[in-house]
Amino acid sequence: MIGHYIANFIMLSPKTPREELIKIDTERGFGDAIEDYEKRWDKEPFTIASDDAEIKGEIILNPAHVHKRNKVAVIAHGITAAKEADIKYAKIFYDLGYNIIIFDERYFGESKAKYCTLGMKEADDIKRICESARERFGSDCLIGLHGESMGGASVLRMLSSFSPDFVVADCPFMDLELLIKELAYKRASILGEPARYVARLIGYLRYKYDYFKVKPIDSVRNSDVPICFMHGEDDSLINVNHSKTMYELCKNPLSEIHIFKGADHALSITEDRAGYTKVINEFIEKVERAAGI
Template identity: 35%
Template sequence: MTIPLIVIGLLVLILLGTTLGISFSYAYFITHPATESKEDSIEKLNRLDESLWDFFTEVSKEEWNIPSFDNYLLHGTLLTQEKPSSSYVIITHGYTASRYSSIRYARIFYRLGLNVYLYDLRGHGANAPAPCTMGSKEHRDILAITDALYERFGKEISIGLHGESLGASSTLLALALRQDYRFAVADCGFSDLGQLMHYQARHRLHLPSFLASCASRASVLVNGFSFAGIRPMDAMKNNQVPLLFITGACDDFIPVSMTEDLYKADAGEKKELHLFPGAVHAKSYASDPLRYQTCIQDFIHEVTL
């Protein structure tokens, strides 16, 4: 009887050790992704539409780096209208991308007369190496940029938000802490990071879903926050900022149902939901640029006039 018990004990220890190893690796992998270089982003942009980079090179702009709440420096670019405008939009890119990937959205807003601030998420682009906190700190970065805009240009300006994927979720989290935005656009964001990780574990990584819960707990030790605690859905119950939700109808990276759930949970009086047929994750614009532009243009006109 002694030998089988020893064997069982060893197997249990091996199983626990393997689970812990995978959990901590998963937690590290999520918060330390391989990110795009500026050149990578520009190459993708040119494959989509070469005129986008032409727009960026020709438009009036300045490099403006903003320290966040914890003094982490966010590298960004401010696109300014030739004719002075008091309207601004902060555009937050997606996971692993860079500010240059957002130029396709910047052109839409710029043509509508808004000044545009593009920036790199922490741990991305030109920023110093740092963990990507999946919205935990990123939404506070948006608040810091908001404060910087008000401080530099005055309290009379109006500010809107646009975010894609992680940028969308961070945008929604920011709305839980301040409501003085003129509008917000959330393109394919997640509603609940814990639920998303369970989904990703099962359907994309082909791992037991319980490992997502283990990774969330491991993240508390590794990163100081829990994945399960990041819930943009909670920011919707008291929201009154006009919100435009967009997602690809064939998104299987962040399920379409998450955007639909966010739309239903939004307590605001002004909200819209647009699904783009055939579009996968973060490809709504690429699938139909004209429709994407029209959706934003019509929404902005409704909420700003």
């Protein structure tokens, strides 16, 4: 029963309505970002075919370009959400002069796919978006990625096949097998071990999907891209040790990790918006300086 629940939650996750996402972030103090998105930013819709999915999103064009190289930030949301959840992060990058790409992950929002794969195929979707960004903004454009939760894991996993200029990974998991094991034990104690194997079997038989293969930590281990990890100290879904372990494997000396006290899952920016923004601003300043911008 528990294994069945886990498999279905991964592949057929509930979807939060757009209006609810806007309402939640407005109540959390991001009304200014929502207003900029709705009333001020120049948006351009796009659709990209990726494997068996149709990915829909928006390019937010930034008029503040004063650099020789275009700058683009691709933002990936977490499970159950849609691109509206990215707006609060988009404002940080927009204020730094970046064009923004936000999109609905496969299966969520307006994007079309039979199911979510929690980072397996999402990583390929993000790679396709980055390739499209280079076609649009120039092969030498500076591309940065921000991912939250599933989005963070997907962005990190993509590093095995595409190298952006930097990554900000907010509360990502390092290994889906480990995460499922941890969550299964929380729900079922001694039954957690068999439950995760039942979930794996159901996922494979019903969806041809093996979640044991989703291991962002392997991509981090083999990448030289600067990564800024952000994680809530009190994350009750994805333990902060996932980010700590991956950070220790980072090869690029510009990589950083920041732990936000009192923050639960995906709430670091809510708990300390000013501090969160400052971290990203200073990290990007280092990356751009190294890139000669």
